[in-house]
Amino acid sequence: MAMSRLAPLAAAAALLAWASPAPAQTVVKIGAALSMTGPAAAYGAQQKAGIQAAVDQINKSGELKGVKLEAVIEDDASTKEQGIAVFQRLINKDKVVAIIGPTLSNTATATDPLAQMAGVPVVAVSNTAPKGITDIGDWIWRVSLTEGQVIPGALKAAQAKLGFKTAGVLYGNDDAFTQAGYSVMKSALEAMGVKTVGTQTFAKPDRDYSAQLTALLGQKPDILVVSALVENASGIVAQARQLGYTGPILGGNGFNSPALIANAGKAAEGVLVGTAWNKVSTEKANQDYVALMKARGHEPDQFCTQAYVGVQVVADAMRLSGQHTRAGVKAGFLKVKDLPTPLGKFSFLPSRDGDHAPAVQVVKDGKFQIMQ
Amino acid sequence: MMEGLADLYATYQSTLAYIGLNGLLALSIYTSLSCGQLALGNAGFAAIGAYAAALLTMNAGAPFPLALAAAAVVPALVAIPLGLPVLRLKGIFLAIATIGFGEVVRIGLVNWDYVNGAQGLVAIPQKASVGLIWIVLAAATLLLWRLRGSKWGFALEAIRQDEPAARTMGIDTASYKLAMLMLGAALAGLAGGLEAHFTFMVAPNGFGFSRVVDMLVFAVVGGIASVWGPLFGASFLTVLPEAMRDLAPLLGIEPGPLRMLVNGLILLAVILFLPQGLVSLGARWRERRAARARRAA
Amino acid sequence: MQQVVNGIFLGSIYALFALGYTLVFGVLDILNLAHAAVFMLAAFVALALVGHGLHILAAFPLAVLGAGLLGVLLERVAFRPLRARADSNISGLISSLAMATIFEAVAYLVWGPNVSRFPFGTIPESQFHLGGAVISRLQVTIIGVAVALFVALTWLVTRTRLGREVRAVAESPRAARVLGVDVDRVIAWSFLISSALGGAAGVLYALAFNAIQPDMGRGVELKGLAVIVLGGMGSMPGAVVAGFALGLTEVFVVANLGASWRDAVSFAGLFLILVLRPRGLFGAAALREA
Numbered sequence: 028m029a030m031s032r033l034a035p036l037a038a039a040a041a042l043l044a045w046a047s048p049a050p051a052q053t054v055v056k057i058g059a060a061l062s063m064t065g066p067a068a069a070y071g072a073q074q075k076a077g078i079q080a081a082v083d084q085i086n087k088s089g090e091l092k093g094v095k096l097e098a099v100i101e102d103d104a105s106t107k108e109q110g111i112a113v114f115q116r117l118i119n120k121d122k123v124v125a126i127i128g129p130t131l132s133n134t135a136t137a138t139d140p141l142a143q144m145a146g147v148p149v150v151a152v153s154n155t156a157p158k159g160i161t162d163i164g165d166w167i168w169r170v171s172l173t174e175g176q177v178i179p180g181a182l183k184a185a186q187a188k189l190g191f192k193t194a195g196v197l198y199g200n201d202d203a204f205t206q207a208g209y210s211v212m213k214s215a216l217e218a219m220g221v222k223t224v225g226t227q228t229f230a231k232p233d234r235d236y237s238a239q240l241t242a243l244l245g246q247k248p249d250i251l252v253v254s255a256l257v258e259n260a261s262g263i264v265a266q267a268r269q270l271g272y273t274g275p276i277l278g279g280n281g282f283n284s285p286a287l288i289a290n291a292g293k294a295a296e297g298v299l300v301g302t303a304w305n306k307v308s309t310e311k312a313n314q315d316y317v318a319l320m321k322a323r324g325h326e327p328d329q330f331c332t333q334a335y336v337g338v339q340v341v342a343d344a345m346r347l348s349g350q351h352t353r354a355g356v357k358a359g360f361l362k363v364k365d366l367p368t369p370l371g372k373f374s375f376l377p378s379r380d381g382d383h384a385p386a387v388q389v390v391k392d393g394k395f396q397i398m399q
Numbered sequence: 400m401m402e403g404l405a406d407l408y409a410t411y412q413s414t415l416a417y418i419g420l421n422g423l424l425a426l427s428i429y430t431s432l433s434c435g436q437l438a439l440g441n442a443g444f445a446a447i448g449a450y451a452a453a454l455l456t457m458n459a460g461a462p463f464p465l466a467l468a469a470a471a472v473v474p475a476l477v478a479i480p481l482g483l484p485v486l487r488l489k490g491i492f493l494a495i496a497t498i499g500f501g502e503v504v505r506i507g508l509v510n511w512d513y514v515n516g517a518q519g520l521v522a523i524p525q526k527a528s529v530g531l532i533w534i535v536l537a538a539a540t541l542l543l544w545r546l547r548g549s550k551w552g553f554a555l556e557a558i559r560q561d562e563p564a565a566r567t568m569g570i571d572t573a574s575y576k577l578a579m580l581m582l583g584a585a586l587a588g589l590a591g592g593l594e595a596h597f598t599f600m601v602a603p604n605g606f607g608f609s610r611v612v613d614m615l616v617f618a619v620v621g622g623i624a625s626v627w628g629p630l631f632g633a634s635f636l637t638v639l640p641e642a643m644r645d646l647a648p649l650l651g652i653e654p655g656p657l658r659m660l661v662n663g664l665i666l667l668a669v670i671l672f673l674p675q676g677l678v679s680l681g682a683r684w685r686e687r688r689a690a691r692a693r694r695a696a
Numbered sequence: 697m698q699q700v701v702n703g704i705f706l707g708s709i710y711a712l713f714a715l716g717y718t719l720v721f722g723v724l725d726i727l728n729l730a731h732a733a734v735f736m737l738a739a740f741v742a743l744a745l746v747g748h749g750l751h752i753l754a755a756f757p758l759a760v761l762g763a764g765l766l767g768v769l770l771e772r773v774a775f776r777p778l779r780a781r782a783d784s785n786i787s788g789l790i791s792s793l794a795m796a797t798i799f800e801a802v803a804y805l806v807w808g809p810n811v812s813r814f815p816f817g818t819i820p821e822s823q824f825h826l827g828g829a830v831i832s833r834l835q836v837t838i839i840g841v842a843v844a845l846f847v848a849l850t851w852l853v854t855r856t857r858l859g860r861e862v863r864a865v866a867e868s869p870r871a872a873r874v875l876g877v878d879v880d881r882v883i884a885w886s887f888l889i890s891s892a893l894g895g896a897a898g899v900l901y902a903l904a905f906n907a908i909q910p911d912m913g914r915g916v917e918l919k920g921l922a923v924i925v926l927g928g929m930g931s932m933p934g935a936v937v938a939g940f941a942l943g944l945t946e947v948f949v950v951a952n953l954g955a956s957w958r959d960a961v962s963f964a965g966l967f968l969i970l971v972l973r974p975r976g977l978f979g980a981a982a983l984r985e986a
Contacts, residue, residue, distance in 0.1 A: 064656055064658070064659060064804065064809070066911065068804070068809030069809045069810050069811070071809075072808065072809060072810070101644065102658075104640070104658075106605070107598055107600070107602075107605060108413075108417055108598075109640060111413040111598060112413050112414055112417070112640075112641060114413075115409060115410050115411070115412060115413050115414075116410050116641075116644070118409070118410075119406045119407075119409035119410040120406065120410040132518070133517075133518070133519060133600070133602045133604060133605075136519070136521040136522070136599060136600040136602075137598040137599050137600045140522075140525070140599045156518055158521075159518070159521040159522060159600075163522070200509055200510065200516060200517060200956055201506075201509045201517050201603070201604065202517050202604075203517050203518040203519070203602065203604075205517075206516050206517040206518055207518060226954070227950065227954060227955045228954065228955040228956045229955055230915075230959060232911070232912075232914045232915030233915060234901070234905035234907050234912070234915060235702075235705075235706055235904075235905060237698075237702040237705075237706075238699060238702045238703070238706070238946065238947040238950040238951065238955070239950055239955050241698045241699050241702055241951070242699070242950055242951045257811070258811045258907065258909065261811070261813075261906070261907070262905055262906065262907055265906065266905075269823065269830065269832060270698065270830055271830050286810065286811060289813070290811060290813045290906060290907070292816050437786055437789075484971040485967075485970070485971060488970060488971075488974060490725075490785050490786070491721075491725070491726075491727050491785055491786075491789070491929075492925075492929075492970055492974060494727075494789070495727075495921055495925055495966070495970065496966070496967055496970040496971065498918070498921070499922075499963040499964070499966040499967040499970070500963075500967060502918065502959065502963040503960055503963045503964055503967070506959050506960045506963070507960065509956075510956045510957075510960070608918060612793060615790070615793075616790070616793070619790050656801050656804035656805045657801070657805070659797060659800065659801035659804065660797075660798060660801035660802070660805070662797055663794050663795070663796075663797030663798035663800075663801055664794075664798060666790065666791075666793065666794035666797065667773075667774065667791060667794035667795065667798065670778070670787055670790050670791045670794060671774075671777050671778070671791065674781065674787065
C-alpha cells in the first residue's frame with residue numbers, strides 16, 4: 028500500500044529531475060567589495076542590486092554550461108581598512124575567480140595592488156579616477172568609463188548645440204571621484220577655448236550651495252559645469268534654479284541617477300548629463316536589462332548598470348576562455364569584443380579600461396532623454 | 400594543512416596589521432589621557448606622519464627607516480606650536496580646539512594640489528610588514544608601560560587627578576603635558592607612516608573627525624587605567640567587524656548597519672557599566688571568584 | 697545683496713542648531729554629540745508623518761515634540777547614570793557619541809542610505825525679489841520660525857520659573873539643590889527643550905534643502921561646535937549672534953576667497969577664539985583654563 032501512495036511522488040521527482048539540468052554543476056564564486064555602509068552606501072546598494080540581477084540572469088540563461096555563478100558580496104564600509112580586509116578574505120578564504128569593485132576609487136588604490144600580487148582579476152565598476160587604477164597592473168580591469176572618456180565628448184556635443192563661450196565650474200573637492208571629474212572638465216574646457224569665468228568648490232556634507240552659486244552666477248557664465256555626487260547634484264540644480272539661473276547645467280556621471288529627477292523635480296528640466304550609460308538606448312541588450320530590472324522591482328541607476336555589466340564581462344570572459352579560473356578570466360578579458368551590454372557594445376582598451384560609446388542625455392518632461 | 404594555515408594567515412593578515420595600527424593610535428590618545436588631557440588632534444597627526452613618510456619615500460627616494468623616523472618626528476614637532484597655546488585649555492575646550500586642528504589639517508591636504516587633493520597619494524611602495532607594525536607597537540607599549548612605573552608616571556598621575564595641586568607640589572605641569580602631547584603625536588604619526596606603507600595609499604578622507612572618534616572609542620572601550628586597555632580595545636573592535644562577517648550568515652542577518660548598531664551598544668554598555676573598560680572585566684571576575692572561594696572556605 | 701540673504705538664511709539654521717547644543721552645555725558642562733543625530737531623526741520623523749498624509753504644519757510640531765522626547769530618553773539613558781562621576785564631562789561626551797551611533801544605525805536600518813526628500817508641494821513654492829536678491833517664501837518662513845523660537849526661548853529662560861531654575865542649575869547644581877530646585881527635573885527639561893530645538897532645526901534644514909539622509913547631521917555637527925565656541929559656550933544670545941556671524945562669514949569667504957577656504961576659515965577661527973578668548977564673544981568669564 029505504501030508503495031502505491033508513494034508512486035505519484037516518485038513520478039513527480041523523476042519529472043523534476045528530467046526537467047531541471049543535471050545537478051553536476053561547478054559553483055564559481057565572484058566576489059564583490061561594495062560600500063554598503065558609510066558615506067558611499069547609496070552606491071553600494073545600487074551595485075549590489077546590479078550584481079545579483081546579473082548573476083541570476085546568467086544562471087537562468089544557462090549560457091555558462093555546467094557552471095553556477097555565486098556572488099559573494101561583502102561590505103567595505105566605505106573605508107580602505109575594511110576594503111583591504113574584504114579583498115584578503117575574497118582572495119584567500121572564498122577563493123573567488125574575480126572581484127568586482129570596490130565602490131570607491133580611494134579604496135581601490137589600496138585594495139587592487141593586493142589582487143595584482145595574488146593574481147586575481149579585478150573589475151572596477153565605479154572607479155573613475157583616470158590614474159592609479161588600471162595602471163596598478165595587468166590583473167586590474169575596468170568597466171566604468173573614466174570621466175576623461177565621457178566629459179570632453181559631452182561638452183563638445185553640448186557646445187555644438189548650445190554654442191556657449193563661458194563657463195562657471197562647481198565641484199566637490201573633498202572627494203576623489205568629483206575631484207577627478209573636475210580635472211577633466213577643466214582641461215576639456217581649455218581645449219575647447221571656453222573661458223572659465225569662475226570656479227567654486229563644496230564639501231560632500233554640504234547641502235547649501237547658494238553662496239557658491241551666487242558667486243558663480245554673478246560672473247554670468249553661459250553654462251554651469253558641475254562635478255558632483257548624486258546626493259549633492261539635485262540640491263545644486265534646485266538651488267541654481269531658485270537663484271534665477273535659467274541657462275544650461277552640465278553634469279558628469281554623478282548626475283546620472285533617477286534621484287536627480289526625483290529630488291530636484293522641475294528644476295532638473297534641461298540639465299545635461301554626460302554619462303556612461305544611456306538609459307533610454309533602444310538597443311536590445313539595454314531594453315532587456317531595463318525590463319529585467321523593472322520585473323525585479325528595482326529602479327537602476329548607472330552604478331547598478333555598470334555593476335551588472337561587470338558580472339556580464341566576467342561571465343563572457345569565462346565563456347571565451349572556456350575556463351573558470353582566475354587565469355582563465357584574465358585570458359578571456361583579452362578576447363571580450365563588442366559584447367552586447369546595457370552600456371552598449373563593450374570591449375577593453377589596451378590600457379584595460381572599458382570602451383563603449385558614452386552618451387549625452389538631457390532631462391525633458393521629467394525623464395532622461397537622449398540629446399538630439 | 401599547511402596550505403590551510405597559509406590561507407588563514409593571508410585572509411586575516413590585514414586584520415592583524417590593523418590591530419597593530421589601531422593599537423598604536425589608541426595608545427596615542429591614551430598618552431594624553433594619562434595626564435587627564437582629552438586631546439583629539441591625533442587624526443591630524445597621523446595624517447602629517449603618513450604624508451611626510453610617503454612623500455619622503457616616493458618623491459625624495461629616502462630609505463624607509465628614515466621616512467618612518469620622519470613620520471614620528473614631524474608630527475611631534477608640529478605638536479609644539481599647537482600644544483603651547485591649547486594645553487592651557489581644559490577638558491572639553493582642549494578637545495574642541497584639537498578637533499579644529501585636525502579638521503584644518505584635513506582641509507589643508509584636500510586643497511593642496513602637490514599631494515593630489517582628495518585623490519591622495521597612490522602607488523606607495525609596500526614596505527611595512529605585519530611583523531614590523533607589531534614590533535613598533537611592542538616598543539611603544541614597553542615605553543609607555545615603563546613610563547607608568549617611573550617618576551614621570553607619578554607626575555602624570557598627579558596631574559590627572561588634580562592639576563592645580565600637582566602644580567603646587569612643584570610639578571612642571573605644562574612641560575609634562577606638552578611632552579605627552581608630543582609623544583602622542585609621534586605615535587599617531589608612526590601609525591600613519593606605517594599605514595601609508597602597508598596600504599599603498601593615503602588620502603585626506605581617511606583622517607577625518609570620525610577617525611579620531613574611532614581612536615577614542617578604542618581607548619575608552621578597552622579602558623584607560625593602564626596601557627593594556629587601549630590595546631585590548633583596539634584589538635577587540637578591529638576583530639569585531641571581521642567576526643561579524645563570519646557570524647552574520649549563520650544568524651541570517653545583513654551585517655551593514657547592524658555592525659554600527661553593535662558598535663554603539665558596546666560603547667554605551669562599557670561607559671555605563673564598566674567605566675574602567677573591558678579589561679576591568681577580568682579583574683571583576685577574579686574578584687568574584689575569590690569572594691566565592693572565601694565564602695566556600 | 698543675494699549673498700547677505702544667503703548668509704542670514706544659513707546663519708539662522710546654524711543658530712537654531714547651536715542654541716540647543718549650547719543650552720545643554722550651559723546646564724551640564726557636557727558636549728552632547730548626539731545632538732546632530734536628533735537633528736537627523738526629527739527630519740525623518742517629519743518625513744514619515746508627511747508620508748502618512750499629515751500636513752507639514754501638523755507634522756512639524758509633532759516631529760519637534762518627538763525630538764524633545766528623544767532628548768529626555770537621551771538624558772535618562774546616557775547622561776543621568778554618569779552624573780556622579782568625576783570625569784562626567786568626558787564620559788558624557790562618549791556616551792552621547794554611543795547614542796549618536798545608535799541613532800544613526802537605526803536610521804540606516806529603517807530608512808536606508810539614500811537621499812529622501814519631502815514630497816513636492818509640501819510647502820508652496822514661491823519667491824519674490826528684494827533689492828536684486830531672490831528670496832523664497834520658505835526661506836522667509838524658516839528665518840521667521842527661527843526668530844520666533846529664539847524669542848520664545850529667551851522668554852522661557854529669563855521670565856519663567858523653569859528658566860530661573862535652569863539658570864540656577866547652570867550656575868551651580870549644588871547650590872540650586874540647596875535652594876530646593878529639583879535638579880533632575882530641570883536637567884530633563886533642558887534636554888527636552890534642547891533636543892526640540894535641534895529637531896526643529898533638522899526639519900527646517902530638510903525642508904530648505906530637500907535632502908534627508910542618515911548622515912545629514914555630520915555637516916552641521918562641527919559647524920555647530922564652532923558656533924557655540926564663538927558665541928561663548930553656554931551663552932544663548934552668543935549662539936544666536938555667532939550662528940549668524942558664521943553664516944555670513946562663510947558666505948563672505950566663498951564670495952571673495954573661494955569655497956575651498958571656507959571650512960578652513962571656520963575651524964581656524966574656532967581655534968583662534970579658543971586660544972585668544974576662550975570665553976567666546978558672549979561667554980561669562982567662567983573658568984575655562986586650568
